[in-house]
Amino acid sequence: MQFSDFGLERRLMTTVDHLGFTEPTEIQQQAIPAAMQGHDLIASSKTGSGKTLAFIIPALQRLSKNRALSKRDPRVVILTPTRELAKQVYAQLRLFTSNTQFKAVLVLGGENFNDQVKVLEKDPHFIVATPGRLADHLSQGHFYLNGLELLILDEADRMLDLGFAEQLSQINKAADHRKRQTLLFSATLDHAQVNDFAKELLNKPKRIAIGGAFTEHQDINKRFYLADNLDHKETLLQHFLNTETYQQAIIFTATRSDTERLARLLLEQDINAVALSGELNQSQRNQIMDGFSKGHHKILVTTDLASRGLDLVNVSLVINFDMPKHAEEFIHRIGRTGRAGSKGDAIAFVGPKDWLSFKNVEGLLEQTIRFDCIDGLKAKFKGLKPKKPKQKPTKPNAEKLVKATQATSKKSTKKIFHSAQDVGDMPIIKRKKPLSAQYIEDTDLDEVE
Ligand code: AMP
Numbered sequence: 001m002q003f004s005d006f007g008l009e010r011r012l013m014t015t016v017d018h019l020g021f022t023e024p025t026e027i028q029q030q031a032i033p034a035a036m037q038g039h040d041l042i043a044s045s046k047t048g049s050g051k052t053l054a055f056i057i058p059a060l061q062r063l064s065k066n067r068a069l070s071k072r073d074p075r076v077v078i079l080t081p082t083r084e085l086a087k088q089v090y091a092q093l094r095l096f097t098s099n100t101q102f103k104a105v106l107v108l109g110g111e112n113f114n115d116q117v118k119v120l121e122k123d124p125h126f127i128v129a130t131p132g133r134l135a136d137h138l139s140q141g142h143f144y145l146n147g148l149e150l151l152i153l154d155e156a157d158r159m160l161d162l163g164f165a166e167q168l169s170q171i172n173k174a175a176d177h178r179k180r181q182t183l184l185f186s187a188t189l190d191h192a193q194v195n196d197f198a199k200e201l202l203n204k205p206k207r208i209a210i211g212g213a214f215t216e217h218q219d220i221n222k223r224f225y226l227a228d229n230l231d232h233k234e235t236l237l238q239h240f241l242n243t244e245t246y247q248q249a250i251i252f253t254a255t256r257s258d259t260e261r262l263a264r265l266l267l268e269q270d271i272n273a274v275a276l277s278g279e280l281n282q283s284q285r286n287q288i289m290d291g292f293s294k295g296h297h298k299i300l301v302t303t304d305l306a307s308r309g310l311d312l313v314n315v316s317l318v319i320n321f322d323m324p325k326h327a328e329e330f331i332h333r334i335g336r337t338g339r340a341g342s343k344g345d346a347i348a349f350v351g352p353k354d355w356l357s358f359k360n361v362e363g364l365l366e367q368t369i370r371f372d373c374i375d376g377l378k379a380k381f382k383g384l385k386p387k388k389p390k391q392k393p394t395k396p397n398a399e400k401l402v403k404a405t406q407a408t409s410k411k412s413t414k415k416i417f418h419s420a421q422d423v424g425d426m427p428i429i430k431r432k433k434p435l436s437a438q439y440i441e442d443t444d445l446d447e448v449e
Contacts, residue, residue, distance in 0.1 A: 009064040025050035043208040070147025081158040083108045090128040109133040110282030135167035145175035157186040226379035227351040246317035254322035263301045273299035320348035323357035327364040
């Protein structure tokens with residue numbers, strides 16, 4: 001299939017040609033025609049699979065072909081969970097709107113509210129926004145959604161996880177007319193809240209699931225290394241930064257403070273690294289992301305703030321300094337590399353504190369993961385195993401023991417006794433099966449010797 005098969009409006013097709021895209025990706029092949037036919041969609045697709053154009057193209061096609069329902073109201077609203085992702089969607093949208101009469105604006109939390117009011121007063125056709133700030137403007141009557149034709153929710157699962165359900169409902173209700181079309185994208189369709197939400201927002205949606213959103217990305221080479229502690233992780237990090245070939249790398253840490261600390265450590269070694277965390281204000285965040293995407297920094301050290309959606313073509317190495325708390329974030333993190341068919345490397349350090357997360361990732365990927373190791377940097381830590389449930393010391397009560405032995409020996413002696421040598425003629429106390437490590441707390445784990 002080719003883009004030319006979609007029957008796209010001329011200028012839209014010219015932009016696709018300029019971008020050098022001829023064949024639509026799988027999600028585009030399915031989502032573009034369905035959306036162009038006017039269907040509501042609920043779609044999941046692998047990270048980096050071309051999802052953004054899967055909604056931008058039908059949106060522009062609809063606007064070019066149909067008359068606006070209102071002269072003043074926005075025609076398309078695109079919502080994303082993070083400001084960084086919104087900026088990236090906006091940048092792709094601008095490639096398509098710059099040669100048209102359509103105006104697109106970006107409305108993000110953390111930026112000047114009054115400047116945004118002025119921008120909204122100019123009656124843009126497209127708004128790309130984070131939900132909280134857009135809902136604030138809506139409450140204050142800075143724009144209306146009676147003429148909205150398309151509501152697009154990108155990474156809907158993450159928006160709900162971040163607690164934006166109320167704002168999404170508010171935006172939905174303000175645009176509640178029968179001509180509205182809704183496209184919902186989510187990393188997974190197995191998300192109870194997304195499904196409930198879809199019932200509220202979507203009208204007879206088509207479901208599109210391309211592979212599993214969590215199926216393995218063939219272009220990413222994953223490697224896992226055991227680590228004893230923080231010092232050991234730092235030594236491993238240095239080793240890989242010195243030995244791997246990469247243009248740019250992203251290092252993911254568990255905490256905000258670690259992003260700063262690691263970036264400082266790398267700078268001290270003359271490695272051009274920068275830290276991005278949610279503690280920074282929006283203009284600092286913008287500056288850092290701009291600098292990184294322009295190649296001013298070789299390494300970005302961040303938390304899961306930057307795990308989703310960001311399309312940074314020169315990132316060919318992702319290092320999980322700590323494993324993520326939620327297993328699906330692992331897929332998003334490593335999806336920062338191996339974008340659009342290019343190859344990437346993803347390395348993960350697994351220490352005692354990462355063990356449960358590691359097991360969850362293993363479960364999600366449905367495979368047994370083997371650890372690699374580096375000569376001279378081998379960990380003593382070998383993993384954790386579920387603790388055996390504590391046995392109450394059993395005081396052999398002579399009378400009970402005799403009764404139990406008599407009762408059971410009538411049924412089947414074999415089941416109860418091994419050889420007399422093994423058990424000294426005592427009944428074996430059957431142990432409960434240990435719980436899978438996945439579901440038990442840290443404190444219930446023993447180190448594997
Ligand atoms: P996304 O999943 O939307 O973040 O897109 C990931 C990357 O794939 C971006 O760099 C897009 O520009 C690129 N891309 C999108 N559609 C295509 C296509 N049909 N052919 C090749 N690359 C594409």
